[in-house]
Amino acid sequence: MVEVRDEYFMRQALAAATIAESHDDVPVGCVVVLEGEVVAVGENRRELDRDPTAHAELVALRLAAQQRGRHRLDGATVYVTLEPCVMCAGALLNARVARVVIGAMDEKAGAVGSRYNVLQDPRLLHEAVITYDVLAEESATLLKAFFAARR
16 A cells, blocks of 8 residues: 655656656665664666666765664665665665665666565565555656657
């Protein structure tokens, strides 16, 4: 069940995704929330920074860790407009994020339910609660429009 609060924070992630699109990056946005407050917002910056690791999740996690003064983000909820890839899922796992809220699923490269489920693998050191399909249509529409304009 989608909570109003989840939609509120996902809308902030969608706003970050539009920033990514404005600098020709794939429109994905991410928001890190701790104790009901936004502590970091990130958008895809791979093209802008010429950095293959500058995914929205990593940008937001880096900012949150710097702001908190520690790499662990125990108790954090992360809102991301597109299902995280393997790299980002691993970073979320290492940050000890408590919950991940996802907009659109990524059937080609998703690692939190589509191809793999890194965040709920009992063989690993940590597991996170996952909520799927929060503003999924809005997230998917933004991505489809971005790719359609480039084809």
